[in-house]
Amino acid sequence: MFTNRRPRISIAHLPTPLEPLPRLTALLRGPQLWVKRDDQTGLATGGNKTRKLEFLVAEALAQGADTLITCGAAQSNHARQTAAAAARFGLACTLVLRGHPPAQAQGNLLLDGLLGAEIVWAEDAPITERMEEVAESLRAQGHRPYVVPYGGSNPVGVCGYVAAMEELLAQAAREGLSFDHIVLASSSGGTQAGLMVAARVLGYSGRILGISVDLPADPLRRRMAELATATADFLGLPLSFAPGDFAVEDSYLGGGYGVIGEREREAIRLLARTEGLLLDPVYTGRAFGGLIDLVRRGAFSSQERVLFWHTGGVAGLFARPTLE
Ligand SMILES: *Cc1c(COP(=O)(O)O)cnc(C)c1O
Numbered sequence: 001m002f003t004n005r006r007p008r009i010s011i012a013h014l015p016t017p018l019e020p021l022p023r024l025t026a027l028l029r030g031p032q033l034w035v036k037r038d039d040q041t042g043l044a045t046g047g048n049k050t051r052k053l054e055f056l057v058a059e060a061l062a063q064g065a066d067t068l069i070t071c072g073a074a075q076s077n078h079a080r081q082t083a084a085a086a087a088r089f090g091l092a093c094t095l096v097l098r099g100h101p102p103a104q105a106q107g108n109l110l111l112d113g114l115l116g117a118e119i120v121w122a123e124d125a126p127i128t129e130r131m132e133e134v135a136e137s138l139r140a141q142g143h144r145p146y147v148v149p150y151g152g153s154n155p156v157g158v159c160g161y162v163a164a165m166e167e168l169l170a171q172a173a174r175e176g177l178s179f180d181h182i183v184l185a186s187s188s189g190g191t192q193a194g195l196m197v198a199a200r201v202l203g204y205s206g207r208i209l210g211i212s213v214d215l216p217a218d219p220l221r222r223r224m225a226e227l228a229t230a231t232a233d234f235l236g237l238p239l240s241f242a243p244g245d246f247a248v249e250d251s252y253l254g255g256g257y258g259v260i261g262e263r264e265r266e267a268i269r270l271l272a273r274t275e276g277l278l279l280d281p282v283y284t285g286r287a288f289g290g291l292i293d294l295v296r297r298g299a300f301s302s303q304e305r306v307l308f309w310h311t312g313g314v315a316g317l318f319a320r321p322t323l324e
Contacts, residue, residue, distance in 0.1 A: 007058035030295035044084035047312020051160030052152035065146035071096040083117035083163040107319025151188025153309035161194020184309040185287035186210030189224040211287040252290040263289035280313030
């Protein structure tokens with residue numbers, strides 16, 4: 001409802017399913033676990049960036065852009081979804097990826113190529129700076145590039161998750177459900193910031209817990225407070241957010257971004273074997289691993305209902321020959 005006046009294209013398969021995890025719930029003997037299937041948003045295997053791109057690509061088209069540019073890690077899900085969205089609307093796409101080209105293009109990187117994206121390796125330069133240079137050189141050649149920010153996380157992209165929270169609450173109400181906690185993987189913070197903006201406006205009283213996959217809690221909370229305040233402002237809502245409004249758990253960073261440890265491996269195997277549900281190694285494997293640990297530590301009562309917001313990323317599973 002708040003996002004209705006914003007330009008938006010329709011590419012996501014919405015509403016995404018809301019499903020119980022009965023076998024895992026029984027196995028862990030903890031709270032009732034549910035999952036919101038944003039791994040099923042569509043767009044070349046789906047994920048949370050599809051919702052952000054509905055608003056970002058609409059802005060790009062309104063500005064007459066001919067190219068989408070974005071940046072990320074070599075196995076960026078966001079880059080792959082941006083490449084797919086570009087193809088879908090007949091736009092060119094340039095992806096600026098961190099580091100050097102690997103010997104073999106697998107997982108998301110394989111898909112980036114199939115989707116027709118041009119890849120620029122940032123090598124030792126910071127990706128956002130390199131992306132601005134690439135945009136500038138395209139402009140100099142007479143193109144009209146639209147820069148999609150890192151993670152799709154600016155007020156335009158965050159609208160996708162303001163709308164997503166409205167979707168969830170309407171869906172839960174129809175099914176007579178309510179959730180005491182929502183747990184998700186948080187990285188650039190746009191997903192959690194969007195959920196929080198809508199939660200505040202709609203009076204959702206549960207807790208939204210971001211499991212950081214990347215940053216320590218303090219900088220992530222500060223970033224999300226800024227992003228949520230800017231998004232509210234963009235939508236004409238008189239709200240402001242402080243870092244302390246955001247629940248973040250940073251105990252599961254392990255060896256750092258993209259480094260798979262025993263916690264991620266256990267979560268990926270457990271969900272696959274008990275529920276037939278795939279998690280990814282970088283984001284949802286880490287976040288669900290954290291959720292399992294919290295359940296085991298008794299952080300939730302068995303009467304509570306906990307929703308894991310599955311943000312996608314499964315293409316990243318195919319970037320490696322084994323989980324070891
Ligand atoms: C980008 C991404 C996230 C993190 O979302 P943010 O909005 O950047 O916090 C989580 N999971 C997956 C699979 C992602 O690709």
